[in-house]
Amino acid sequence: MAIIEKSIIKTxxxxxxxxxxxxxxxxxxxxNKKKAVVIMINPSTAQEIVTDHTTMFVINNLSKLDYGSVDIVNMFSKVGTKLKLGVEMKELVGDETDEFISKSVEKADLVVIAWGKGADNSKRITERQEQLKQLLEPFKEKLHQIGEIGFHPLCPQIRNQWTLVKFK
Known part of the structure; x- marks a missing residue:
């Protein structure tokens, strides 16, 4: 006899x-399970119905780690598949970005810094990372990264299996 398993993802x-x-x-x-926050670079096309590969890998890995929910936030809130850094910071970071990050982090059991290393040569990204490190300082015990070098969820080496370490 077949076994039916059902699940609903509330979004x-x-x-x-x-x-x-x-x-x-x-x-x-x-x-009933723990809540995680994942902080990445910028939002792509994922929304309440449409998902993307990054969101899929985040959910899959957090589920394997026995988490039951995630808040996905980004250092830059501007929606787009390509981040255009040649504009003013206020165009990249919406008025409520930091407030949403703070509220999510405050309620979370785990915070995964997942902005990766690909943009380390950008002054704009480095500037924003420093702002967020200050914002997240009160929560440093919750902060982790994917692997020793801090991978992004799309990185092929870790897509299917995360190892979390304390954020450096």
């Missing part, structure tokens, strides 16, 4: 009024 997406910024993407599949 909420928080955008600016003009939808140019996504502040938060919440995914919950088991409210």
């Amino acid at each position: 909420e997406a928080y955008f600016s009024e003009d939808k140019k910024h996504r502040y938060l993407l919440k995914k919950e599949w088991d409210k």
Whole structure:
């Protein structure tokens, strides 16, 4: 006889009024388990229905690590598949970005810094990383990264199996 397993992933997406910024993407599949926050670079096309590879890998890996929900936030809230760094910071970081990050981190059991290393040569990204490190300082005990060098979830070496270490 077949066994039926059912699951529902509850999703909420928080955008600016003009939808140019996504502040938060919440995914919950088991409210009785721990909650994680994953901080990446910028939001792509994922929203309440449409998902992307990054979101899929985040959910898959956190589920394997026995988490039941995730808040996905980004250092830059501007929606787009390519981050254009030649504009003003206020265009890349929406008015409510840091507030959403702070509130999510405060409620989380784990915070995964997953902005990767690919943009380490950008002054704009380095500047924003420093701002976020200051914002996250009160929560440093919760901060982890994927692997020793801090991978992004799309990195082929870790897509299917995360090893979390304290954020450096």
